[in-house]
Amino acid sequence: MKAEKVLDDDLAYEILSVVEEIPEGNVATYGQIARLIGREKNSRLVARVLSHAEYYGEFPCHRVVNHMGRTAPGWREQRFLLEDEGVTFKENGCVDMKKYQWDC
Template identity: 80%
Template structure:
């Protein structure tokens, strides 16, 4: 993983993800800001891509800044809809309604 991505950082990211309430979403950048790494939203995405190896976390509640779900993960939209998250006509999460205010 290298020096940038260590176990402590992984669990720091995942602990923030764990706090996102049902029916809300957070952006990768929002999580990066919360851990004090404003410019590391891609790092957050990388960690979430391997989160299954660290336990069960609600990674489906993380979208990009515009509300777009992860490419290639069709179940994400369904999981969010099951929690009451609304989507706009363009297929993106309605961030004004559903973004987590930490």
């Protein structure tokens, strides 16, 4: 079964509507988005939906990182997209969450 068929469209759009609200130059975490939709223990589900976001339209998924500020594995462009928005990275390659995390 294809992964995009496993996802519930309503849930996907609920997650992506939150992602759409992340301001340029800020980041949110998978867990933060999960909490905002009332599913605080489902950060992996958020990550899974974001990995299939292209099936639902264009969303600023590059603004979502893990709780330490690490970008998605295998998605080199994510860092460049964030840097284009003025987000800087610490020496360890992570976003400075104290400085750039979305205060929602």
